[in-house]
Amino acid sequence: AQTVTQSQPEMSVQEAETVTLSCTYDTSESDYYLFWYKQPPSRQMILVIRQEAYKQQNATENRFSVNFQKAAKSFSLKISDSQLGDAAMYFCAYATAYGGATNKLIFGTGTLLAVQP
Amino acid sequence: NAGVTQTPKFRVLKTGQSMTLLCAQDMNHEYMYWYRQDPGMGLRLIHYSVGEGTTAKGEVPDGYNVSRLKKQNFLLGLESAAPSQTSVYFCASSYSLPGSSGNTIYFGEGSWLTVV
Numbered sequence: 001a002q003t004v005t006q007s008q009p010e011m012s013v014q015e016a017e018t019v020t021l022s023c024t025y026d027t028s029e030s031d032y033y034l035f036w037y038k039q040p041p042s043r044q045m046i047l048v049i050r051q052e053a054y055k056q057q058n059a060t061e062n063r064f065s066v067n068f069q070k071a072a073k074s075f076s077l078k079i080s081d082s083q084l085g086d087a088a089m090y091f092c093a094y095a096t097a098y099g100g101a102t103n104k105l106i107f108g109t110g111t112l113l114a115v116q117p
Numbered sequence: 118n119a120g121v122t123q124t125p126k127f128r129v130l131k132t133g134q135s136m137t138l139l140c141a142q143d144m145n146h147e148y149m150y151w152y153r154q155d156p157g158m159g160l161r162l163i164h165y166s167v168g169e170g171t172t173a174k175g176e177v178p179d180g181y182n183v184s185r186l187k188k189q190n191f192l193l194g195l196e197s198a199a200p201s202q203t204s205v206y207f208c209a210s211s212y213s214l215p216g217s218s219g220n221t222i223y224f225g226e227g228s229w230l231t232v233v
Contacts, residue, residue, distance in 0.1 A: 009157065033215060043205065045224035091159060095215035104175060105150060105215045105222065109159035 002027045004094050006108035013082045014116050020067075021077040021111045023092030031097035034068065034075045039089040039110075048090070051075065053097070079113075087115040120144045123208050123225035130198045130232045138193040138228050140208030146223075148211045149191040151175075151183065153204040154227075160207060166191055198232045205229055 003026045013019035025034070036048040051059045051068050058066050063083075067076045079086055092108040124139045140149065147168050152160040152175075162175030169188040180202060182194045191210075195202060208225040215222055 006159075035215075043227045045207070045209075047222070097214065104162055104165050104173075105209070106162065106176070107152070107160040109157060 002029070002032075002094050002096070002106050004092050004106055004108035006092055006111050008111045009109070010112045010114070012114045012116060013079070013086075015082055015084060017082055018078060018080045019082055019113065021079075021090055021092075021113065023075045023077070023108055025073050025075065025092070025094050027073070027094065029096055029098070033095045033097060034066075035093040035095070035105075036064070036066070036075075036077045037091045037093060037107075038086075039091065041088075045091075049077065082115050084115050084117060087113055089113070121208055121210055121223045121225040123206070123228045125228060126226065127229045128231070130195070130230065132198060132200060132232060134198050135194070135196050136198065136230075137195075138206055138208075138230075140191040140193070140210075140225060142189055142191075142210040142223065144210065144212065144223065145188070146210040146212050147188075148213070148215070149185065150209040151181075151191065151193045152207045152209065153177065153202075154207060155204050163193065163206075195230075200232045203230060203232045 005024045032053045034051045038046045049061045063080045065078045089110045091110045095105045122141045150165040151163040154160050161177045164183040166172050166185040172183045184192045206228045211222040213220045
């Protein structure tokens with residue numbers, strides 16, 4: 001079974017600085033998708049960035065970028081120029097690329113990010 | 118979140134009572150999911166469905182049942198509520214595989230359930 005591990009329950013960053021959130025996963029599949037979701041206090045789930053495992057190039061979305069290391073099964077999120085609005089719970093997630101009854105989206109335990117002014 | 122509606126949003130149950138959470142989506146999505154969120158545990162998948170009439174177990178299915186009789190609705194049932202089922206429940210849906218190019222996963226706003 002696939003698992004997603006986030007080893008940092010809490011992180012803190014100064015406004016305008018850069019922070020990296022860690023995520024590792026375990027799978028025997030060769031093709032899959034990885035995601036980072038943001039959950040602010042409102043509990044809304046917001047997709048931050050996604051990565052397709054067959055793509056070697058790391059995904060980027062404005063101030064958000066990932067470091068995808070397939071062999072190491074690592075998928076970290078880097079937030080540059082941190083803003084107060086970035087404060088939230090961040091979840092790493094995994095989804096199989098294969099359809100059918102095995103398809104599902106699995107989340108890690110989350111990292112609570114605080115942004116200090 | 119537009120498109121995914123969870124009912125009810127808040128509920129207090131007594132131990133042993135039963136209840137059903139309704140998730141409705143109007144986007145013609147095939148895939149639907151029920152998660153529970155607990156402090157320090159992240160979102161854990163309870164049950165999911167890959168189409169009308171189909172359901173499958175997730176990571177923590179015990180104590181829950183689901184049905185997908187209509188494509189737009191995914192019901193989560195608690196037959197005999199226990200305090201351990203106190204949680205925030207999230208429903209999600211998507212048109213195709215979660216990671217598919219162009220596909221978006223939509224989440225409901227959550228349902229707060231307390232079992233006393």
